Amino acid sequence: xxxxxxxxxxTALGSKAxxxxxSREHGIQLATALLLVxxxxxDYETDLTEDExxxxxxxxxxxxxxxxxxxxVEDARAESxxxxxxxxxxxxxxxxxxVSEKHRVIEMLWRVAFADLHLDRHEDHLVRKVAGLxxxxxxxxxxxxxKVRQSTPGLEAG
Numbered sequence: 281x282x283x284x285x286x287x288x289x290x291t292a293l294g295s296k297a298x299x300x301x302x303s304r305e306h307g308i309q310l311a312t313a314l315l316l317v318x319x320x321x322x323d324y325e326t327d328l329t330e331d332e333x334x335x336x337x338x339x340x341x342x343x344x345x346x347x348x349x350x351x352x353v354e355d356a357r358a359e360s361x362x363x364x365x366x367x368x369x370x371x372x373x374x375x376x377x378x379v380s381e382k383h384r385v386i387e388m389l390w391r392v393a394f395a396d397l398h399l400d401r402h403e404d405h406l407v408r409k410v411a412g413l414x415x416x417x418x419x420x421x422x423x424x425x426x427k428v429r430q431s432t433p434g435l436e437a438g
Contacts, residue, residue, distance in 0.1 A: 304376060307372050307376070308372065308373065308376055308377070309338070309342050309344075309352055310352065310355055310356060310359065310369075311369040311370070311372045311373050312338070312341070312373065312385055312388070313334070313338055313352050313353055313355070313356035314356040314359050314360050314363070314366075314369050315366070315369060315370070315373075315385065315389060315410055316334045316337060316338070316356070316388060316389065316392050317334065317353070317356045317357055317360045318360055318366065318406060319389050319392045319393050319403055319406055319407060320333075320334060320392050320395075321360065322393075322400065322402040322403045322405075322406045323400035323402050323403055324402070325396075325400075327395070327396045329395045329396050330392055330395045330396055332395070333391055333392050333395035334353065334392055335349060335353065337388045337391060337392070338352060338353070341384070341388070366409070366410065366413065367413065370410060370413035370414055371413075373385060373414060374413065374414050374415060377414075379416075382414045382415075382416050383416065383420060383424060385410075385414065386407065386410070386411050386414070386416055386420075386421060386424050387424050387427070387428060389406075389407045389410060390407060390424060390425050390428040390429075391428055391432075393406075393407055394428055394429065394432045394435055397432070397434050397435050398435075399435075407421075407425075408421065
């Protein structure tokens with residue numbers, strides 16, 4: 281009987297741990313997607329290349345099928361429409377990600393900002409703001425920006 285109760289608790293706690301891990305992963309995915317959407321919207325222009333870049337970045341970063349990816353982007357856009365602040369999303373990432381993972385998020389943001397081959401001042405400001413909220417150093421921010429800029433053919437100077 282004691283073995284049966286122990287197994288029951290182990291199963292219940294194991295499934296709770298699995299649910300917590302899934303919830304954590306979804307939170308990271310949503311926060312990342314929302315920040316990418318925010319950068320794409322920062323210049324007040326709708327650009328298909330930025331949207332395509334968001335999908336490509338999320339696809340390469342997270343193991344999601346096409347349907348899950350579409351739902352994630354849809355959720356991120358909806359959250360972005362109603363969110364007054366980025367702090368809840370950046371806090372999620374700051375608390376859950378390592379320094380190298382935060383650098384990867386900043387790289388993704390720069391890639392969206394440069395996707396249309398022009399860095400708008402609002403995009404630049406937003407990426408810098410997010411980097412500050414993630415406690416990414418200014419030198420790392422600039423190093424990552426320069427790396428992305430150099431790997432983006434056809435980018436306007438400036």
